[in-house]
Amino acid sequence: MSIREKNFWATTVDAPQIVAAPELPDSVEVAVIGGGYCGLSAVRTLAKRGVNAAVFEAETFGWGASSRNGGMVLTGMKLPVPTLIKRYGRETVQNMYAASLESIDCVEQIVREENIGCNFSRFGHLEVACKQTHFDGYEESAALIQREFNHELRIIPKNELRGEIGSDIYFGGMVDETSAGLNPARYVAGLALAAQRAGACLYDHTRVERVEASSVNGVRKFRVETSKGAVTAREVLLASGAYTTEATPALQNKIIPIGSYIIATEILPAELARELSPRTRMIYDSKHFLYYYRLTPDNRMLFGGRAAFFPATENTVRQSAEILRRGMIGVYPQLRDTKVEFVWGGTLDFTLDVMPHAGKLDGMYFAAGFAGHGVAAATWFGAKLAGIICGDENDIPFDGIKFPAAPFGLRSGNTWALPLAGAWYRILDWLT
Numbered sequence: 001m002s003i004r005e006k007n008f009w010a011t012t013v014d015a016p017q018i019v020a021a022p023e024l025p026d027s028v029e030v031a032v033i034g035g036g037y038c039g040l041s042a043v044r045t046l047a048k049r050g051v052n053a054a055v056f057e058a059e060t061f062g063w064g065a066s067s068r069n070g071g072m073v074l075t076g077m078k079l080p081v082p083t084l085i086k087r088y089g090r091e092t093v094q095n096m097y098a099a100s101l102e103s104i105d106c107v108e109q110i111v112r113e114e115n116i117g118c119n120f121s122r123f124g125h126l127e128v129a130c131k132q133t134h135f136d137g138y139e140e141s142a143a144l145i146q147r148e149f150n151h152e153l154r155i156i157p158k159n160e161l162r163g164e165i166g167s168d169i170y171f172g173g174m175v176d177e178t179s180a181g182l183n184p185a186r187y188v189a190g191l192a193l194a195a196q197r198a199g200a201c202l203y204d205h206t207r208v209e210r211v212e213a214s215s216v217n218g219v220r221k222f223r224v225e226t227s228k229g230a231v232t233a234r235e236v237l238l239a240s241g242a243y244t245t246e247a248t249p250a251l252q253n254k255i256i257p258i259g260s261y262i263i264a265t266e267i268l269p270a271e272l273a274r275e276l277s278p279r280t281r282m283i284y285d286s287k288h289f290l291y292y293y294r295l296t297p298d299n300r301m302l303f304g305g306r307a308a309f310f311p312a313t314e315n316t317v318r319q320s321a322e323i324l325r326r327g328m329i330g331v332y333p334q335l336r337d338t339k340v341e342f343v344w345g346g347t348l349d350f351t352l353d354v355m356p357h358a359g360k361l362d363g364m365y366f367a368a369g370f371a372g373h374g375v376a377a378a379t380w381f382g383a384k385l386a387g388i389i390c391g392d393e394n395d396i397p398f399d400g401i402k403f404p405a406a407p408f409g410l411r412s413g414n415t416w417a418l419p420l421a422g423a424w425y426r427i428l429d430w431l432t
Helices: 037-048 079-088 091-113 132-147 159-165 182-198 270-276 314-332 373-390 419-429
Strands: 027-033 053-056 125-127 154-157 172-176 201-204 208-216 219-226 231-239 255-263 282-285 291-296 300-304 340-350 357-361 364-368
Touching: 027 037, 027 219, 079 132, 079 172, 091 132, 091 182, 125 270, 132 154, 132 172, 154 357, 159 172, 182 201, 231 300, 231 314, 231 373, 255 373, 270 314, 291 314, 300 314, 300 357, 314 340, 357 373, 364 373
Parallel strands: 027 053, 027 231, 053 201, 125 282, 231 364
Antiparallel strands: 125 172, 154 172, 208 219, 219 231, 255 300, 255 340, 282 291, 291 300, 357 364
């Protein structure tokens, strides 16, 4: 393969226009830890509402999953609706699903308000069935979602699937027209600029090393110690996701960081691109150990998956490139002779119950567990938590649900057991 170990999206973004504030203030009203979608969305909202807020990012803004993902802005959640209803009850799940739809609108509104050139478009998504039994469940699932959430999904039988995807290996599909696609690196860069224009203070290359709570005259404060000095804050919002560190151990112990890897081909001829994805959907399959793929705006095939469960390193990225190329050719034999020009990896924040969570831990606000739905979900959670800090009603349906800790050393920063998670998902795919 003629391949570059580089994030394709990063090549589409001009040199950063963000100028970090020159020095740390002594204090801010709200300190946000993590400069991805969630943190930047939060400080943008806070600044627009007149709150003195600062975001601290250990690397560059959007360096983590926010610029490394597939650019899929998806509805729904990872778990099946019947499982969710059994676990949380009908009304709570209705609110959860409504939040997932609202999150797409949230991203679209920000893109339009801030004039972010990130190729946002409501292409819709297509889930393809890897087994007949998976497809057999689609009709029941679509009927349930229509009944419970008043949201329409469309079933595509196998004999009509060529109108959606240029592959014959699947047993049918299910389309949701609400989902969207975008260029994630351009979106997060635009979000950072929007937050800065609103008046937020942005500090990159500023690693948070410790957070301590104290009380002065009965008033609680947080001391946020960073690699560039200390800041006092009235509130802290943790938006560090899969890159959460021992600086905030209560959250770190609940997050399972899972590697996800992507390849991107050379630019495809327009006719071939139309054959592969006639409607330029965001596509993913029905396996637990899934593949996800789409055309980029310049007609490359972007193909991703959990090729290795370890977070990205130079070795896992290289190994994943060949695994993903084989997977891509299995779906699209037409690409057998197509060059793969880019490969990169990133880390997603999963939780033991495969659910997003938000609320407070150790007195600090947090949101985490986006599990591959972070483009929309993280943006929405950041804006919602900022609103709560400003005094809005807390109507986040994911706040207050049980949040189990990660077992067997799977917590963030301790990844020796991650291959067990990968093996478990492969067993589930074989059984189901």
